[in-house]
Amino acid sequence: xxxxxIQIRDLVKTYHVGxxxxxxxxxxxxxxxxxxxxxxxxPSGSGKSTLMHILGCLDRPTSGKYILDGKxxxxxxxxxxxxxxxxxxxxxFQGFNLLSRTTALDNVELPMLYNGAEKLRAAQRHARAMEAxxxxxxxxxxxxxxxxxxxxQQQRVAIARALVTQPTILLADxxxxxxxxxxxxxxxxxxxxxxxxxxxxxxxxxxxMDIAEHGTRLVRFRDGRIQIDQxxxxxxxxxxxxxxxxxxEPEKDDAPSDEVAVEHHGGVV
Amino acid sequence: MxxxxxLVIALKALSRNKLRTMLTMLGMIIGVGAVxxxxxxxxxxxxxxxxxxKAAGTNLITVMAGNFTQGGVRQGxxxxxxxxxxxxxxxxxxxxxxxxAASVNSRAxxxxxxxxxSTQIQxxxxxxxxxxNWPNKFGSFFxxxxxxxxxxxxxxxxxxxxxxxxxxxxxTGQIIRVKNQPFKVLGVLxxxxxxxxxxxxxxxxxxxxxxxxxxLQGIQHINQIQISAxxxxxxxxxxxxxxxxxxxxxxxPGDPDxxxxxxxxxxxxxxxxxxxxxxxxxxxxxxxxxxxxxIGIMNIMLVSVTERTREIGLRMAIGARxxxxxxxxxxxxxxxxxxxxxIGIGFGYALSAAAEKFLEWPTSIPxxxxxxxxxxxxxxGVFFGFYPAKKAxxxxxxxxxxxx
Numbered sequence: 283x284x285x286x287x288i289q290i291r292d293l294v295k296t297y298h299v300g301x302x303x304x305x306x307x308x309x310x311x312x313x314x315x316x317x318x319x320x321x322x323x324x325p326s327g328s329g330k331s332t333l334m335h336i337l338g339c340l341d342r343p344t345s346g347k348y349i350l351d352g353k354x355x356x357x358x359x360x361x362x363x364x365x366x367x368x369x370x371x372x373x374x375f376q377g378f379n380l381l382s383r384t385t386a387l388d389n390v391e392l393p394m395l396y397n398g399a400e401k402l403r404a405a406q407r408h409a410r411a412m413e414a415x416x417x418x419x420x421x422x423x424x425x426x427x428x429x430x431x432x433x434x435q436q437q438r439v440a441i442a443r444a445l446v447t448q449p450t451i452l453l454a455d456x457x458x459x460x461x462x463x464x465x466x467x468x469x470x471x472x473x474x475x476x477x478x479x480x481x482x483x484x485x486x487x488x489x490x491m492d493i494a495e496h497g498t499r500l501v502r503f504r505d506g507r508i509q510i511d512q513x514x515x516x517x518x519x520x521x522x523x524x525x526x527x528x529x530x531e532p533e534k535d536d537a538p539s540d541e542v543a544v545e546h547h548g549g550v551v
Numbered sequence: 552m553x554x555x556x557x558l559v560i561a562l563k564a565l566s567r568n569k570l571r572t573m574l575t576m577l578g579m580i581i582g583v584g585a586v587x588x589x590x591x592x593x594x595x596x597x598x599x600x601x602x603x604x605k606a607a608g609t610n611l612i613t614v615m616a617g618n619f620t621q622g623g624v625r626q627g628x629x630x631x632x633x634x635x636x637x638x639x640x641x642x643x644x645x646x647x648x649x650x651x652a653a654s655v656n657s658r659a660x661x662x663x664x665x666x667x668x669s670t671q672i673q674x675x676x677x678x679x680x681x682x683x684n685w686p687n688k689f690g691s692f693f694x695x696x697x698x699x700x701x702x703x704x705x706x707x708x709x710x711x712x713x714x715x716x717x718x719x720x721x722x723t724g725q726i727i728r729v730k731n732q733p734f735k736v737l738g739v740l741x742x743x744x745x746x747x748x749x750x751x752x753x754x755x756x757x758x759x760x761x762x763x764x765x766x767l768q769g770i771q772h773i774n775q776i777q778i779s780a781x782x783x784x785x786x787x788x789x790x791x792x793x794x795x796x797x798x799x800x801x802x803x804p805g806d807p808d809x810x811x812x813x814x815x816x817x818x819x820x821x822x823x824x825x826x827x828x829x830x831x832x833x834x835x836x837x838x839x840x841x842x843x844x845x846i847g848i849m850n851i852m853l854v855s856v857t858e859r860t861r862e863i864g865l866r867m868a869i870g871a872r873x874x875x876x877x878x879x880x881x882x883x884x885x886x887x888x889x890x891x892x893x894i895g896i897g898f899g900y901a902l903s904a905a906a907e908k909f910l911e912w913p914t915s916i917p918x919x920x921x922x923x924x925x926x927x928x929x930x931x932g933v934f935f936g937f938y939p940a941k942k943a944x945x946x947x948x949x950x951x952x953x954x955x
Contacts, residue, residue: 340868340948361872368870375952379865383567395556396870443869 285352287450287483288314288337293346295332306332307343308506316450319477319484321494321514324503331455333503334487338371338453339363351450368396372444372482376456378436380428386439387411387424393447414442418472434465441472451483452476458493464530470496471520496520554882557875561883564855572887575851578844579891579931580898583924585837587899590920592906593830595913597823604819609783610649611682611815614642614776614792617808632772633800633809636760639676639776641799647780647788652676654775655763661756663715663727670711671755672729674763675777680740682779690723690738693759701761705734708753709742727756730767734758785814844891845931852884852939863943864951877944884936885929892928896921 295307306329314320324330335341336348339355342363348356355366367373380389390411394402402410415424418438428436437457444452454473458466474496476482488494495518502510565572616634639653655674660667677695680686693704707715707722716722725736734756743752764770780788789812796810856863863876871879903914 335949338868361874364867364870364872364875367868373868375865377861379861379868379952381862381865384563388563392866393869395560396866396872396875401553447870 286313287316287318287351288312288485289347289349290336291347291349293333293336293348294344295329295336295341296344305506307336307346309346310503310506310508312501312508312511314451314483314485316483317477317481318499319473319497320486320499320501321497322485322487322501322503323489323491323494324509325489328503329506330487330503332506334453334455334485337451337485338373339366364396368393368447370450372441372447372449372452374437374440374444374452374454374457376459378428378433378440378460380436380439380443382428385425385427386415386420386431386442389428389439390414390424390442390446393443397447410446411442414446415439417445417476418442432465433461434468437461437465437469438472441469441476445476445482449482451485454484454486456488457486458488458490464524464527466493467520467523467527470518471524474520492518554878557878557882558886560879561886564879564883565886571851575847575887576891576894578847579841579888579928580844580895582837582841582844582931583892583895583928584898584902585840586834586927587896587916587920587924588902588906588914589833589837590830591899591903591914591916592912593826593833594915594917594920595903595907597826597830598915599913600819600822600826604815604822609815609819610780610785612778612780612785612789612792613813614638614778614796615811615813616772616774617810631809632770634773634776635771636773638796638799639773642776642778642792642795645788645791645795647782647791648778649781650678650681650779652679652682652777653760653773654679654777655760655768655770656774657763657767659729659767661711661715661727661729663722663725666715668711668714670708672763672767673755673757674760674767674773675757676760679757679777682777683743685743686741688739688741689721690736692757693737698759698761701759701765703732703734703758703762703766704737705729705756705758706737707739708755708757709739710751710754711756712739729756729758732766783816785816789814841927841931845888845935848884848887848932849935849939851887852880852936853942855883856880856939856943859943860946860951860954863946864948864954867946867948868952873944876946877940880940880943881933881936884940885932888928888932888936889925892925895928896924899924 290310290312293307293310294305297304297306308329310329310333322330322333332341336343339350339358342358343356346356347354350366351370353366355363358366381392387408391407394407394410412421412424415421418441420435420438420442423431423435428439431439437460452473457469457473461469470493473484473486477484484497486494486497494500495514495516497514498517500510500512500514501508614634616631636653639651642648643651652675654676657672657674658669659672660669661672676698677692680692687706688709690706692706693702696702697704705727712720712722715727716725721739722736723738726733727736728734740753740757745751760773764773778788778792793808793812797808800809802809866876866879900916903916906912907914
């Protein structure tokens with residue numbers, strides 16, 4: 283078996299907020315194999331967000347080791363970390379974080395502008411961005427601006443943006459926090475398919491148990507340590523859930539009601 | 552990231568808020584426009600003066616009688632009686648001297664018929680028209696015969712002729728009275744206008760210097776010697792003149808000169824310096840508006856960085872390095888200032904064209920002013936854009952992503 287994609291050893295992170303010292307992580311150990319779908323849960327302040335930031339190379343641990351894809355990234359310089367974020371990690375946020383007044387296509391192309399030495403021609407960037415948008419079922423809406431898209435559609439643009447650099451892991455921080463039940467399941471469906479069909483490792487941070495149960499493995503944080511780490515026995519299947527839900531109410535503006543169904547049954551990837 | 556991509560991103564970002572972009576650029580437009588227009592006006596004035604000087608002749612040298620001290624009382628310039636016609640004749644022999652005229656100045660009331668006029672009586676020599684490049688309008692200039700015989704003849708300046716005989720009248724052959732002595736009018740000089748000091752050069756009558764010395768003043772000395780050098784390089788010639796006169800006047804080293812040598816170049820440079828100072832002053836005031844424009848850019852960039860904190864966080868999360876973000880905001884600031892500068896150059900041209908057309912002020916915008924304005928605009932952009940860009944680049948991606 284190949285080495286785990288993510289190996290963290292005795293990870294400690296301490297913040298100083300004024301006089302107060304916050305021990306966000308107090309020695310976490312975790313191995314994630316390629317192709318796993320890990321759901322990370324825990325109450326607020328348990329350290330799951332801190333873990334997310336370190337896993338995403340946005341922050342460096344106070345002590346301990348983080349080996350990503352065979353490379354120790356815990357002591358890398360800021361610029362090197364930026365390149366790691368660009369090449370190996372795809373981020374999906376709760377608030378979508380799309381650039382306003384910028385088309386879906388331009389939003390998805392954005393990461394390819396920062397990929398260091400690897401120079402892509404405009405046509406190549408365009409083609410890859412279109413491919414990523416098609417993978418999330420938004421191939422037709424590439425020229426739309428974020429304010430012309432529904433929340434679920436915006437999050438799908440954000441997922442396309444995370445995918446476009448073909449990252450090793452996808453980090454999703456409360457991706458369904460701003461979405462209703464149906465669109466939440468739609469987003470989980472996309473994650474499950476990317477995980478199953480492309481073998482992308484997904485790390486999903488959520489505090490909703492029913493969302494977490496779409497993963498293959500559950501990691502529960504408490505007080506900066508891993509409290510529970512187990513396989514999910516009864517995994518939810520988003521595609522089946524969607525089929526069981528009543529058909530969606532027609533959206534008021536430009537989203538035709540049958541589009542969602544088309545996306546799911548149409549061949550993706 | 553390549554500079555072209557950075558530029559594209561900057562242009563997209565600026566086009567997202569067109570009104571704000573325009574207003575920010577307005578500061579630069581006015582600043583650069585004002586600098587261009589002011590420099591144009593200043594240079595225009597300068598070249599007008601240079602033309603006047605050229606018209607007067609750049610090779611002129613004037614030797615004036617100096618001051619002298621009598622029993623501890625120092626007299627003013629021109630009071631010395633040590634300058635003589637013999638000095639003038641001696642200077643004529645110097646190499647580099649082309650034409651020379653001794654001159655004696657006086658003021659008097661002149662009368663013709665029932666008209667009278669107070670004017671300057673210039674006693675001079677036959678070479679004056681050659682030195683000043685000054686032709687006759689009517690009649691002819693007096694001859695060396697007239698000078699030798701101290702003949703009571705004169706040439707009128709246009710202003711004098713107008714006042715005594717009326718405009719467009721040829722007074723040649725008429726008699727005028729100067730200090731109750733009859734002078735025959737030989738002609739009228741072509742009008743020369745005022746000097747750049749505002750002195751009317753046509754308000755004078757010209758007579759042989761010998762006549763003024765003997766018939767009007769009763770003196771032996773002369774007040775001035777006017778010389779034209781063979782080349783516009785008047786420096787060496789004026790040095791020779793000084794040496795020759797000191798030798799003739801038996802001045803020992805350490806004694807002050809009892810005469811003054813002035814070149815047209817010197818006098819012109821005083822005026823050129825004055826306009827240069829004015830131009831610099833105007834440009835400096837205009838530069839203040841450029842500074843204000845720059846501060847406007849900085850202000851907007853700071854607002855922009857705050858507004859786009861989440862965007863910055865996101866860009867960092869997807870792989871932008873600190874220097875990518877720095878470049879993005881710096882390029883935005885420079886694009887703002889350069890576009891503003893470009894429009895400002897056009898604005899400056901329009902402004903000086905308007906000044907020339909409606910106010911009839913001469914203007915000339917030197918070509919390097921455009922390069923300079925452009926450079927200044929770019930410099931302003933970099934200078935005032937750097938701090939906001941640095942601030943953006945220094946943001947912590949986690950904090951930036953959480954920013955509301």
